Amino acid sequence: MIEENIHFKSFIRFILLTIGFLCILTYITFQARFIIIGPQINLTDEAGLLHNERQIFLSGRTHNISHLWLNDRPIYTDAQGKFNEALVLENGYTVATLRAKDRYGRETKVTRGFVYAPVSFAGEIK
Template identity: 40%
Template sequence: MRSHLRNILKYSAITLMVIFILGYGIFETRRLFEGPVINLVTPPNGMSVTTSQVTIEGSAQNISDISLNGRKIFIDSAGHFKEELLLSYGYNLLTFIAHDRFGRETKKILELVYTGPQ
């Protein structure tokens, strides 16, 4: 009877460990399928601004590097970034490009219009 109970506990523990390891593996491999993600928070796309200096805020997940108009930008440990830019008068096109560690690329374009002081 005691050895039967030991076998049940042993196989239960092994089964739980296998389930945990498989679950963790599936959780970690989701990055293989998602690829890099860029989320822009402020300012909204298509916005007209009256000051030449603008603060761009957003976040990025599953990336190894990210750039804004070809210039590398840095993210904090939580994946957030905040960049100060000077806009040209008129239409401004800001291109964010991010790569993940597997070489996949994603691009996000932000269009802003600087109308000058009103």
């Protein structure tokens, strides 16, 4: 009878330690998810392809970045990772490349194309 009690207590202790270890492992994995995923760029206002104004604004939100560039020009975010940056369109087709890098050197890119056509010319295209 005493021997069964010892085995039962050992079994319960083993189960509790296993559950505790799994909880700690799950917590560590949950907290490290952004390190595992890497840098992220999300554009909030997807601007269309055709524009009749020379200046547009690219805005969005970033996660887990240390540096952010728009066409190889550094831009900055606020404390929440939001950015709003002006882009001057050249005549015709303009490519905008947002590039982000995290502290471990991993990079991600988002590329969008835009066409600038003045109002008089844009009316003829449609």
